[in-house]
Amino acid sequence: MGIGALHVARTGLDAQNFRMQVIANNLANVNTTGFKRDRANFETLAYQAMLTPGAPSSSQNLYAVGFNLGTGVQMTGTARIDLPGTVSTTGNGLDVAIEGAGFFQVEMPDGRIGYTRAGNFSLSAEGTIVTPDGMPIQPQIQIPDGASAIAIAADGTVSAAVPGQAEAVALGQIETARFVNPSGLQAIGNNLLVETAASGAPQVGAAGIEGRGTLRSGALESSNVNVVEELVDMIETQRAYEVNSKMIQAADEMMRNASQNL
């Protein structure tokens, strides 16, 4: 079990290594619109029972305490921290931030619906409102040729001034989706999340009702990554990695000593 200590310490190194990757990803996405930071989750691995509490220690007595050796730690996953990011004004009419709960719906190339908090939209060549990757938002909203002064209201109504008409014309309504357990959504990259069994079914509707947040056009939600917090986590991870590598060194020296001296 000198070897045991070696393997236990290795699980610690592995877990801290994954955690560092999570922190690196948070830091890399510090300027990604609508990005939510992840936190690494750890749990202890199984224990080995060397001696069960309650087992007889003599004909009259029972062991009052057990002798259980832990076998280390593992990272069980990441939890997305859904705190809102800072909303900053951009002045661009097609930039939309959600103030409160909810996600924009985007049609992905495979036909599935992706959910995103990033509202940095633009127009495609055909006049459809799309994400920077060119995926149309759902329900699709078409801006006619020559339209100007596109405005998005708090409830998601999109209107624009169309040539030949005196008043602004309503062109559609952006709907948002909210989930019972938004942390259950799975991140798939490209700022998109997809529904899973854990997130529950989306509750789609107009912004601002049934608990969905209102929309603010001309603004963007930045990432909720706090650089200082990540740097502190990074130092902590590094230290934890160090103590575990010290342990590996110590266990190795024990074994070397044994193999040389016995």
Place this chain on the structure above:
Amino acid sequence: MDRLIYTSLTALRGAQARQTATANNLANVSTPGFRAELAEAQALWLRGPQVDGRAVTSEEVIGADMRAGTVISTGRDLDIAIEGNALLGVQTPNGEEAYTKRGDLQLAESGLLTTGDGHPVLGTQGPVILPPADSLRIDREGRVWIVPQGGDPQLPQEVAKLKLASPVGSPVLKGLDGLFRVPDGGILPEDLEARVKSGALEGSNVNATLALTEMIEASRSWDVQLKMIGDARDLDAATAELMQLPQ
């Protein structure tokens, strides 16, 4: 042949077990609510017709260090730090009641509230299952308040109260799953004075400096025992030499 080497062997085994326990503490330096294990050696005297000159040792993990870990603020609604020595009640897979300090709660698809390692959280009325909610809050006394779906945000409803148990005066042991239990299957009484802090998480209480010291100590004790075995071997060789018939 001298049996000294067998006595030293028990000490080697002890140092190994102690090193594994320390390695496990160090590996869990980032596990929320983890309680460090304490290892201790015990001398087992062998009584015989001759002098009581020999004791083998038996190394044991005698329990867990119940000191509080550092509380860090996370801002997440479902993270709770349980203040003082109170423990949070959870359900084990076979339906028993066990306790933990782990407060990174998760909401499963069914509305079941679990700890970060997947054990259902117990309320005073059994496992906590939450109806679909717009918002959720855990107050200082461990009561869970929700605003039901489509409900008035000004009128939250209390749906459950977490079981915060008091370990004062009861023996509590750490089991193979890392959860604490009352040894004979009993349950701990509710602690009405217990307070929780939401938006914060209690970390592991592993003291890295202390663990590193223990690591060095276990390493040195291992080395000393190896030396002892080496000496026993030399003694044995010397005896064998003495007993050899002259050529």
